[in-house]
Amino acid sequence: MILNYKCPGCGASMVYDAGKKWLVCDYCGTQVSVEQLSGEEKEQLEKELQEDSFAQMPEMETASDEAVDDDGRGEFRACHCPNCGAQMLTEETTAAAFCAFCGSPVIFEKELSGEKRPAAIIPFQIQKEEAVGRFLKWTKRGMFTPASLNRTYTMEKITGIYVPFWLYDYQVNARYGAHGTRIRHEVRGDYRYTHTDHFRIQREMEVQFEKIPSDASKKMPDEVMDCLEPFDYSGLKEFQMPYLSGFLADRYDYTGTQMRGRVEKRVEQYTEEEARRTMTGYATVSITYRDVRPKNTRMMYVLFPVWTIQYTYREKNYTFTMNGQTGKIFGTLPVSMGKAAAWFAGMTATFTVLLTIIQLL
């Protein structure tokens, strides 16, 4: 079933407003709380199921019927817009999108129920206007950013997307062996003695990690998503579909078990960081033995908000990505060779003058 939240006042589509934290109708200004809508949505679902369990079938043709393989980029799904009835073609993993014809927000309930239903969501905290504002501010940042950037870039696309993540809890039992040294100096007669004391270091520890996130979407590059961390977990809400209205959303491509390997690497690294923190007072420490046993104690499927802005500058594409909750930014700014050269020349001149003066004194 495809959901589209209609305004109780005028019948237009309603979207989630990150500032007001309610669903808002852009036409008449009516506001409805998420809780109220999802309550209605449940009732409606139950009613429809009672009336005719196949009622939604004509509206949504199954993926296998009209699957389109587009260069192996995944399966596509065809359906009709609940607002204008036009045919929509979306990727199979899309959970929320817009109708290409009338622009209405649509939510694919099927991709968000059963085992695909997220346990929790962090709703967008940063509105579109604010995201654009932060992007503009960011383009003026950086020593080597071309001065022409904020005048001549073209913003191709701004997207607010809920990205699927798995959150993992781990309990780790670990044992480390390490070799540590301390160094003492002594001057006796005409000789300088360097004494190196060697130590065998042993640590046995139990570490518990909570909610380590791992991006479960194929589309989003893992390194980029890692750099948007941390999300503030105090903003985690029980998942409700109306939050997605007005945004894009993907469901997971990888299951929680599939992502475990990647997370366990992080867990091992974090545990070692913790262990090293306890090996203090040494000049050098090298870990020679490690026995790390991570146990996955909990796994949780969640959706996190991310803004992406695609822009082109001098015919090159750049992507700006921002944590939709905290505003943390990941992006690549173009580097102006002219500015870099100017900085280089300036620094060289300054250092030369300083060095010359120092030597003349």
Next chain:
Amino acid sequence: MKKKPIGRIVLLALFWMTVLCGFSGESDDKIIDGANLWREEEEESLRSLVRDVKERIGADVAIVTTDDAKGRTTEAYAQWAYDYYQVGGEGVAGVLFLLDFDNREYYIDEYRPNGEAFEISDWERESMLDEIYPYMAEGEYAQACEVFLKGLERVMTNDERWEEDDREVYIDGQPSSKKAIGNVIGSSLLLSAVVSAVLVSVLVVMQNQKTPPPGAVYLKDRRSSLRQRKDIYTHTTTTRTRIQRNTPQGGRSSGSHRSGGSYRRGGGGGSHRGGGRNF
């Protein structure tokens, strides 16, 4: 017709000057051995070395030893001895090397008449003292004097080896030649360019840096529990290096006292400057 007599007079004058200088050199060599340190052959060899060096540097040179500084500091004694033994003489620059066994200090004193600029910079004097130190410490006093004379000649004649080092071509902050300034600026420029290139590339990389958060963010209750902690001492390894006392750094950290760069107006309108070190 006119040229001939002038040429003759000049030649004659030169001849007599050489003869006189030779004689006066013989009797004027200032090897004053108050501490009765030198054996005859040592004194003879020092004398001829001093004579050579004097000629090459165009200043008087004296080597003085004493075991009784008459209650004076080494510096004061050096300057007193300079006047007393008439080193240099009227209007001529001179350098005196003093081995003071009373104060256990050796000292280099340079005299310049009438506001002439000193030729031995503080840095040069310190490196000379550094080079001499090992011989003084070992009791090889004759060799110490030879090293002093070699160093003096090198400093006063601006030997090429010293020009390679930027610090050497400046005497009392005065550039000795335009080429030297060029060298200093050139080397500064090169170094600055390298440093700036590294800095700029680091900053370019930093502009687009990626920073994943530290693991501690996901630590439950922000702490880990340590079950066992053992730090067992196993053994010690030791390496030793000989302290290089003849380098400026080594010499200075060896704990020896030095008194450097003191000035005094001399009686004849000249001034002294020198420095010494304990041995």
